Amino acid sequence: MSSHTFQPSxxxxxxKRFRLRYSVTSDxxxxxxxxxxxxxxxxxxxxxNGAMSTTGLTRYTNEESRMAYLGxxxxxxxxxxxxxxxxxxxxxxxxSMTLRATADVRDGGIVTCRVTGxxxxxxxxxxxxxxxxxxxxxxxKKIVTISAHLWRTSEWSTPIxxxxxxxxxxxxxxxxxxxxxxxxxxxxxxxxxxxxGLKFSSSGADAINDDSSHVSATxxxxxxxxxxxxxxxxxxxxxxxxxxxxxxxxxPAQNHLGTMQTTSPRHNAxxxxxxxxTFPGLDKAALQAGGLEVLLTDRHFFHNDVIGGIRLSIPQKxxxxxxxxxxxxxxxxSTPSSPSSPMTSTTLTCLPLSQLKGEWxxxxxxxxxxGKVGTGKRSPLASPLxxxxxxxxxxxxxxxTASPVFSPKFAPFSxxxxxxxxxxxxxxxxQESxxxxxxSQDSPRSPRVTSRLFSNWTxxxxxxxxxxxxxxxxxxxxxxxEVHHWQDMLSLEGEWVYCWHTLRPKLQPASF
Numbered sequence: 001m002s003s004h005t006f007q008p009s010x011x012x013x014x015x016k017r018f019r020l021r022y023s024v025t026s027d028x029x030x031x032x033x034x035x036x037x038x039x040x041x042x043x044x045x046x047x048x049n050g051a052m053s054t055t056g057l058t059r060y061t062n063e064e065s066r067m068a069y070l071g072x073x074x075x076x077x078x079x080x081x082x083x084x085x086x087x088x089x090x091x092x093x094x095x096s097m098t099l100r101a102t103a104d105v106r107d108g109g110i111v112t113c114r115v116t117g118x119x120x121x122x123x124x125x126x127x128x129x130x131x132x133x134x135x136x137x138x139x140x141k142k143i144v145t146i147s148a149h150l151w152r153t154s155e156w157s158t159p160i161x162x163x164x165x166x167x168x169x170x171x172x173x174x175x176x177x178x179x180x181x182x183x184x185x186x187x188x189x190x191x192x193x194x195x196x197g198l199k200f201s202s203s204g205a206d207a208i209n210d211d212s213s214h215v216s217a218t219x220x221x222x223x224x225x226x227x228x229x230x231x232x233x234x235x236x237x238x239x240x241x242x243x244x245x246x247x248x249x250x251x252p253a254q255n256h257l258g259t260m261q262t263t264s265p266r267h268n269a270x271x272x273x274x275x276x277x278t279f280p281g282l283d284k285a286a287l288q289a290g291g292l293e294v295l296l297t298d299r300h301f302f303h304n305d306v307i308g309g310i311r312l313s314i315p316q317k318x319x320x321x322x323x324x325x326x327x328x329x330x331x332x333x334s335t336p337s338s339p340s341s342p343m344t345s346t347t348l349t350c351l352p353l354s355q356l357k358g359e360w361x362x363x364x365x366x367x368x369x370x371g372k373v374g375t376g377k378r379s380p381l382a383s384p385l386x387x388x389x390x391x392x393x394x395x396x397x398x399x400x401t402a403s404p405v406f407s408p409k410f411a412p413f414s415x416x417x418x419x420x421x422x423x424x425x426x427x428x429x430x431q432e433s434x435x436x437x438x439x440s441q442d443s444p445r446s447p448r449v450t451s452r453l454f455s456n457w458t459x460x461x462x463x464x465x466x467x468x469x470x471x472x473x474x475x476x477x478x479x480x481x482e483v484h485h486w487q488d489m490l491s492l493e494g495e496w497v498y499c500w501h502t503l504r505p506k507l508q509p510a511s512f
Contacts, residue, residue, distance in 0.1 A: 004050050005084045006031070008180070013090045013498050014195060014228060016180040020085070021172040022050070024068040024164040027059060030172070037170050052082040057150070057161075069104075069163040072150055079150045081161075087180060088142040089488055091481040091500035095181040097135040101148065102162060102173045103128040109159025110151045117141030132175070140183065146176070182231075182500045191296060191308035191503040192233040192269075194246075197226030198292075198312075198489040199496045202284060223250075223279040223287065225294075226496065229272045233296070241269035242298045242307065248277050249511030251291040251313065251475055287490060288314060291478065293511045296503055308503035311510070312486040315479075316472040475510035 008018045009031070021030045021037070028042035029050040044050040047059060047070070056079030061068045072079045087093060094117070103111040113125045117138035125133055138144050150159045162173035182193050202221030225248055233242045291313025295306050478486070485499040 003052055004044070005052065005086050006050070007086050008090060008092070010197075010228075010496075010498055012180075013092065013500070016092060016095075016182075018085070018087070018176075018178045018180060020083070020174075020176045022047070022162070022174040023169065023172045024059065024070065024162050025061075025166050025169060035170060037172060047081070050083070052084040052145070054081045055079055057081055066166040067163055068166065070150075070161040071158060072152065077152045080147060082145060082147040085144040085146075085176075085178070086142070087144075089484070090498055091182060091485070092180040093140050093142045093183045094138050094144060095179040097138050097144070097179075098132045098177045099125075099135055099146070100130070100132040100173075100175040101125075101128050102130055102164075104160040104163050107160075108153050108157025110149075110153060111159050111161050112149050114147045114149070116145040116147075118143050119145075132177075144178075182502065184502060189505050191505050193231040194294065194296070194310065194501050194503055195228040195230070195498065196294065196310075196485070196501055197224075197228060197496050197498040198485065199224040199226070199494070200282075200284070200287065200489055201494055220281045220283045223282050223292070225277045225279070225292065226498075227273045227275050227277065227294075228498070229270065229274070230296075231270050233271065234269045241267045242296075243267055244271055244296055244307070245299060246273060247295045247297060249293045249295075250279055250282070251293055251311070251511055252473065253511040284490065284493075287486075289316070291475065291486065293475070293509070294501075295507065295509060306507060306509055308505045309507040309509075310482055310501045310503060311475055311478050311507070312482045313476050313478045314483060314486055315476040 006018075006020055012018050012031075012033075015033075017033065019031065019033050022028075023030065023037060026037075026039055026042065027046060028039060029044040030037055030041055031043045032041055047057075048054050056073050056076035057070050058073045059068065060071050070081070097115075099113070099115065101113050105111055110126070111128060113128060114122060115125070115135050115138060116122045118141045121137045121141070123135060123137050148161055150161055152159070164171070164173045184190055200221060200223050227246050227248070230244060230246075233244050234240065235242060291311055293309065293311050295309035297305065298307050481499055481501055485497065485501070488497045488499075
């Protein structure tokens with residue numbers, strides 16, 4: 001049994017429209033927009049080959065009356081046929097839909113037509129005639145399913161669905177006309193829309209080593225990018241169209257691989273580029289871990305400032321370790337082990353966030369300026385990490401094999417006083433290390449905190465705390481159609497996949 005799903009062609013995606021017709025006399029599906037119907041223009045032949053499912057239905061022809069129709073099979077009391085339309089892969093949704101499906105129940109029986117959008121909203125039509133029916137409830141839906149049901153009300157009833165005369169070949173009894181649109185988020189600003197096509201081709205050859213062991217190593221392939229057209233590229237402040245051009249780059253940017261640019265007519269809000277850009281030497285693993293950046297620039301601005309863009313990738317999360325988190329929320333810094341300690345791995349020192357108030361100065365105990373503030377000299381640090389506290393002689397001699405406890409050495413910043421008599425106070429070093437919270441393996445994950453050490457003009461080093469995302473790379477911020485388009489390109493190897501994208505404003509470039 002066939003399970004076919006109709007999808008729009010490149011021309012339909014560009015013009016944002018779709019039309020589906022079925023002729024019972026020729027038993028063919030037609031997908032072109034005009035009204036011409038002939039077997040040479042047929043895309044799919046056979047009712048079952050274009051339907052999602054068919055049950056208990058048979059195509060009948062009557063030579064005397066020159067009629068063809070769909071009816072119930074012998075011995076069946078009900079039948080059903082379904083068609084499925086999918087616009088989600090191309091980034092479009094239904095704007096409006098009209099349906100024409102004829103039926104004849106003069107000899108008894110019931111024929112109903114059900115239209116479902118995205119599997120939730122549904123409408124049932126029982127009075128089917130020659131007039132087209134508006135279907136407003138599917139507006140904004142990306143997947144539409146049309147199903148027709150036939151029932152017998154008595155033993156002699158014969159419900160007829162889609163009757164067609166052989167003298168009216170151009171009037172298909174089943175006709176669907178759909179206008180499409182790009183769905184925008186009302187809460188999100190956007191620059192315009194871009195139609196983009198992707199195609200990945202790989203050789204797939206297996207390399208054979210000298211020891212005759214087969215290793216499946218795929219040779220590098222190529223990525224083809226088809227920049228088709230743009231829509232609505234207008235400055236929201238001046239309401240003037242951009243002199244737009246498109247730049248494409250591979251992520252992560254290595255040696256500026258594949259930085260290519262298109263040209264466009266001047267001052268056109270709906271430019272048509274239709275340019276293919278090829279990036280050779282890429283394998284599937286590199287594309288799964290990387291991405292593609294497409295930027296829109298205006299040549300009237302200085303240095304071709306970026307107006308908007310998109311990034312296509314599969315977001316990946318950073319590897320997490322339970323020992324680096326704390327239930328109360330702590331700053332965990334890895335410190336190298338002491339030379340006298342038998343430990344070979346690094347040690348994590350956790351400092352509660354509640355103690356990090358204000359500015360904290362980090363000075364190593366080995367520095368000659370340790371504990372002095374405002375000397376104006378840079379303290380030599382053996383490592384940019386927090387330095388561990390030294391060991392006492394009694395503890396090192398009594399138990400040389402015992403594992404020492406590391407704790408960060410810090411002192412709060414004390415501003416200078418206005419009185420000339422008051423000498424500058426040096427920060428006191430606490431004799432006892434601050435209590436570190438215990439790390440629980442089963443505790444819920446706390447917000448990740450990143451420590452960043454930087455130098456200022458006084459030569460001191462301060463600690464700043466900033467939140468960090470869970471993405472493996474900062475440019476892995478794709479969502480929605482950007483992720484789906486990249487995944488479809490990798491799964492449908494060797495096929496063109498086209499999709500409309502909404503350009504994000506003021507996108508920070510990552511490949512240029």
